[in-house]
Amino acid sequence: MRQSCPTRPLSAIPMPFQNIDRQDCFIVQQERHLGQDIMQAAALWNAHGPDLFLHRGTIEILETELRTFLPAGTQALADDALNLACRYQRLSGTAEIRFRLEKVRHDSCRRFHVDHVPLRLLCTYTGPGVQWKHADSEIIHDTPACWITLLKGRLYPGWSTKGAVLHRSPPISDLPVPVTRLLLTLDHPDACGMG
Structure with a gap:
């Protein structure tokens, strides 16, 4: 079992994510190039994993729940997603x-919008x-696969429309070859869709 994430000491939050606390910052992105083990695990999840894994809880609870759904060969994906959950x-x-x-x-969420959450972390593996x-x-702006995107939502303290960043899922239904996006979304536990 992994160690519990520390609570929010600023020194534990690496750059560039500290910038999200700035009033004029509504999005932070971190470029990532993941190893072959994680990319292969993501492909295996697409082939054999559930269409949707949606749970709420502490990191320990999420790890326990996720472990029961892991197809063979997808542990590297689970480890990366849980590390992102710790960061979130x-x-x-x-x-x-x-x-x-x-x-x-x-095409889910075709319209540009701001979420009704404090913070949302997104990572598209495939x-x-x-x-x-x-x-x-x-x-x-198009975000490459595997990059981390952190967005302020309407419930972030001090959020205002001035300088706000809107986002949407990329349109994929008209692509010449069918695509499956494997999307990780991390939110406040009371985000819509948990009912």
């Missing part, structure tokens, strides 16, 4: 997390990542 817990300061690992094969833009701009 340090950033959010919440004891529990809503953990959602989902296969997306269609397929195209989240698209985002500033509220006052038409320039759309």
